[in-house]
Amino acid sequence: MFIDRVTITVEAGTGGSGAEAFRRESGVPRGGPSGGDGGSGGSVVLVCDSQLSTLLDFRYRSEYKAPRGGHGEGGDRTGRSAEDLELRVPPGTIAKDQETGDLLGELVAEGARLVIARGGRGGRGNASFATATQQAPRYWEPGEEGVRRTVDLTLKLIADVGLVGEPNAGKSTLLASVSAARPKVADYPFTTLTPQLGVVQLPDLRSYVMADIPGIIEGAHEGKGLGHRFLQHIERTRTLALLIPVDDPDPQGTYDRLRDELARYSEALARRPHCVVLTKADLLGPKSGALDSAVTGAAPGPAVLDAGVTELRAPEAWGCFVVSSVSRRGLAELLEALWSRVQKTESEGVDLGGKGIAEEAGAGSDEGDWWSAADRES
16 A cells, blocks of 8 residues: 555653762762763654655554653763664655644655654753752752654655656556556556556666656646645656657647646756657557657657657657557667666756754753752652
């Protein structure tokens, strides 16, 4: 089951309280204070795990609490600091504070860590309060409470190539024919209801990831159809492939609608490099040769098709291709061109996100209330 949005409540561990103690050693009359500091509470940390591709685990459990720190002890012994609670999430996960809407951070790279709730600092023991004029303080500090917050987790899949098209444009069939992915394929619209990922394997151990999202309809940027909930999954792709069937009665209108929906959803998507892929070429029969001769291919510049079969002008596209996923015609050229484009965007350093969280306010500060022995709680 594909889950890309969940809400969880996390609570970091409270710091251990400082100790009130005095030295009681033979031959050391009137021993001084020896209460140790408390240990730090555990933080709640998101860890990026490339083996995961969904937030499904969080659907069955929504509350998480890190352990508290150990209390300080006599003999100037510091309490044990608690271990962090690690929650593993797939690459492309974004964390936001539900109450404030603030972005806590994004996780993209394998092993990346993001603290979403920082553990409380341990309280100081009475040994820390000793001064020249107060040599036997009976004061100690309680541990600082850990941060508690409700966090919205949103997954934006990370892929090199994003397949974009209206329902029944042949996206799932293309993905299934070039990778080991097995999306549902049928002859009715909205067959694909969740994003699908597939790894395209090329000779010489080359590979890249291709994403198929549910079909885009007019108004998708406003949430119509399956809406922007799935447009988010192509935000991090390095290049887009706009799929249009060769039997589309108005290919120019379809292309313009797709570009318009992407632009209305995100200006960054509108600027993303894209190519045009005319699918289902096997439907043309003898006319397909004329269409092939009019395709500019992967060469830079305008992609213009006008062979009496269909007409499409896409001056901003970096290439145009005619393919048949059934006969595999044109697939090799398309896959090689996409590989070259992915390498080009990687060398240009496309930013895929990955922001971290700032330190929690108050964590690690030396300020705090001090308590007396009468106030101690277990």
